[in-house]
Amino acid sequence: MIKIAPSILSADLADLAGEISRIESADFVHVDVMDGSYVPNITFGQGMVKTLSRLTDKPLDVHLMIERPEHHLESFMEAGASIITVHPDATRHLHRQLGRIKELGGLAGVALNPSDPSVMIENVLDLADLVLIMTVNPGFGGQDFIEGQTTKIAEVAELVAASGRNIMIEVDGGVNSKTAEKVRRAGADVLVAGTYIFRAEDAEAAIRTLRG
Ligand code: DX5
Ligand code: ZN
Numbered sequence: 484m485i486k487i488a489p490s491i492l493s494a495d496l497a498d499l500a501g502e503i504s505r506i507e508s509a510d511f512v513h514v515d516v517m518d519g520s521y522v523p524n525i526t527f528g529q530g531m532v533k534t535l536s537r538l539t540d541k542p543l544d545v546h547l548m549i550e551r552p553e554h555h556l557e558s559f560m561e562a563g564a565s566i567i568t569v570h571p572d573a574t575r576h577l578h579r580q581l582g583r584i585k586e587l588g589g590l591a592g593v594a595l596n597p598s599d600p601s602v603m604i605e606n607v608l609d610l611a612d613l614v615l616i617m618t619v620n621p622g623f624g625g626q627d628f629i630e631g632q633t634t635k636i637a638e639v640a641e642l643v644a645a646s647g648r649n650i651m652i653e654v655d656g657g658v659n660s661k662t663a664e665k666v667r668r669a670g671a672d673v674l675v676a677g678t679y680i681f682r683a684e685d686a687e688a689a690i691r692t693l694r695g
Pocket of ligand 1: 546620656676
């Protein structure tokens with residue numbers, strides 16, 4: 484069964500509790516942490532994760548788009564993260580950071596930007612619990628899905644299958660009623676969507692559509 488992770492980047496933050504209550508059937512809550520350096524935008528930090536952990540029991544899927552994520556793994560876990568995903572080019576020792584997330588009791592994710600090849604994850608599949616494939620350039624919600632990325636989803640699915648490990652394949656960026664089907668067909672297990680879910684009149688109906 485496909486999992487759905489609404490991204491609170493597109494939620495109405497003036498009514499965070501109300502927005503969380505609109506996504507009862509979601510599996511995770513996706514939290515986009517941006518530092519204005521790794522990506523051009525600045526968003527949330529540990530405080531947001533802590534607030535969300537008071538508002539929901541759903542696993543918090545924390546996507547770190549920050550330089551040197553190793554300095555913040557512990558504090559994000561303490562704040563209530565369940566999954567922490569890092570970008571390989573934001574840290575010098577990716578394998579070590581994934582191991583650290585697991586030591587801290589989290590699930591460890593590794594993210595690929597649109598320009599990153601699928602082989603970048605090959606040597607960390609012994610530790611990864613999730614591979615996040617970005618289908619937009621990270622930094623903003625509401626961007627258009629980059630079509631060429633579906634091939635990479637299928638490549639990652641093959642690498643994951645060959646590893647023999649239980650690793651989730653998550654797709655993030657421009658996921659909507661038009662793009663979800665090809666993403667699912669390419670082998671995704673978790674779909675992240677911000678605009679499509681939170682800007683919908685009926686968020687639950689949007690979640691059902693994405694599940695297919
Ligand atoms: C982009 C973020 C995404 C973003 C997706 O850098 O990683 O999670 O919230 O937003 P939509 O679904 O609007 O493309
Ligand atoms: Zn994200």
